[in-house]
Amino acid sequence: MQTPLGMEMLERVQNICRTLPEVDQIVDGFGHDVMKVRGKTFIMMGEGHNSALPSLSIKATKEQQFLLLEQGGYVKTPYIGHHGWVSIDMEVGPNWEELTGIIQEAYLLAAPKRLVKQVLESGIIN
Template identity: 85%
Template sequence: MKTELGKGMLEQVQGICSALPEVDQIVDGFGHDVMKVRGKTFIMMGEGHNSALPSLSIKATKEQQYLLLEQGGYVKTPYIGHHGWVSVDMEAGPNWDELNVLIQEAYLLAAPKRLVKQVLDSVAK
């Protein structure tokens, strides 16, 4: 991320992901900052492709995607939206309280059962 807005968004996402076990951050071949758990992507961030604003895309179920699109503030992610992915409508601006929950849910969708159990057990305590 190069812009101040992009760097701030990346820092917010890193802060949320720091509480989750075995998250790796990589830069993919397209220049996106990607959060993965055990090789499975659950967050993608980028900037400068079709907009001056950065993008934040989140893995979701198709049911979650439908609800998020209906409520507003999210759009179907280009190219992978048919798999349930949503992107934050950056014109509306990110709601970090909501994104904190959505990022954790995205992690649980991608993580192996052992890590899901570990996270859920720590929340239950």
């Protein structure tokens, strides 16, 4: 991330993920900042050549995706949206309070069952 808006978005996502155990941040082969839990991706962020705005894509179930798309403020992620992924409609702008819960849910989808159980029992995620 290089733009001020992209850096702010990255910092906010990092702050949310900092509370979650075993999250790794990497830069993938396409230059996206990616958040993973035990090797499974649950967030992808980037700044593309097609838009001046950064992108934030989040793993979701198809049911969650449907509800978020209906609600507005989200779009189906190109190329991987058919797997349930959603992206923030950056023209609308992110609702960070709502996104905290959505990111936590994405983490739980990607994390192994034992880790999910541990996290839920610890109260890290309500």
